[in-house]
Amino acid sequence: MDKNMMYLLIALVLAGFGVMEFASRRYRDTVHASANDTTLEILMTVGLLAVTQPFILFCSDLLGQWLAPGMRNAWSSLPWWAWAGLLLVGDDMTQYWWHRISHSPLLWPLHRAHHSASYMSIRITYRNNFFYYLMMPGIWISGFLVYLGCGWMYFAYVVLKQAVIIGAHCAWAWDEPLYKVRALRPLMWVAERTISTPATHRAHHAISNADGIGHYKGNFGNLLFFWDVLFRTAHITRRYPAAVGLRDDQLFGAERWDKQMFYPLLQSQREYSALKFGGKIYSDE
Template identity: 50%
Template structure:
């Protein structure tokens, strides 16, 4: 059975909505602690921009450039074995995204493109596609994926995308599917392997934690998307099996709506005491992560 990219995207959308319904039932999908009016706007705009415009456009551009300059290579890898195709996507797409993500926390100008993802003071499947509109357009891994699709691996990409996005959506959700498994002693060896292989709620929530002195926070690490193994391999992993007490950005001026979506077109706010319209419409409340 072969899936088209369109069918794959539809399945991902169903999985995304499924996690949304789970949060709606368990952790108040549309009323997260400390959310603001701007949060919803950023999430809707960036999600629609990536899924409807940016990602399809990159695939089309790569295909057009390939046909114009390298037509002889179109479909050249179509008969590649599954294992080889998997290796190419893990290295050229997932590992590349790890390094892009890591760079986004290492260089100030690039962090400004990524900050919107961390500006939310909660975890949720709502954050999966939340970023500056230019962040994904510049993301090397999407362009590399486009190249692999042009080379004939679209059949594999369709399945790969479903698996990767399921892991990422689950890792962002505040309905923590891993929590109950940590309490089952017989599964300890299995979870030891799982949490060092793929991103889980515990490992990825650590990356979104607000306060550096929180033992469950690793803001400058845990960059993995599909594979957490990259963090293990490159020394940025922190595994606590716990969840941060709070989420968001520490010790930076509040970001405006325009800054989150369109920096550097909209300038960075540098006033630590600025009052951002629509910010923090609700009082902070104790955060609870729901066990899956």
């Protein structure tokens, strides 16, 4: 598998879940996006896939040549399961921690855009601040692993990871009907503790924790939900929050897309905002 095949497969995954959003009417009934939302989501999706990820892979290769010139493809003989372990720890586990600390006051402005959507959909999968991805340790580590000889395994891993992440954000909750099948209960018990599902990830996007379903201070996993289980941030209910998004946007109005995307280069003019120096995370608590 090469890079072009990777992008093609990710596009097919997006298309497949997109079809289900429309076929199930979940997009029509729940996704009420503004032009501000659409601009942010299009620019960030294109920015990540066409600019940020290729840029990081390119820079990682240059750094590898500079710091370890004799190590290009030095690990290429490793078996696939070894590469899988290296990628899961080097990329997915570090992304868990990056995501987790991005809910702290210092880094929240770089991740806030992802939670400002008042709906769940494949369209918000890559909705984030530009610097959130540019600084993400896992992408840089993956770049060095490619330099060391990861090769096709990296592209296969990315497709699998994106399929899980896209599915977890989908307006159509693919896990919901499966919970109702008695014969699948043992399988779903394992699945929801292994990978991110719509139920566990929507809890993370919930606008409130008051109903016992929302858990925006946990459920940080991307590909593997196992990291939440391991590090005790998991909250599993098999239920879906009534509303997602941010309470401060309801109270004070949505932040402009450019401030969400390019903070700290651009600062919010909103009276109460985390997207300006000295701003704070809003909480009803």
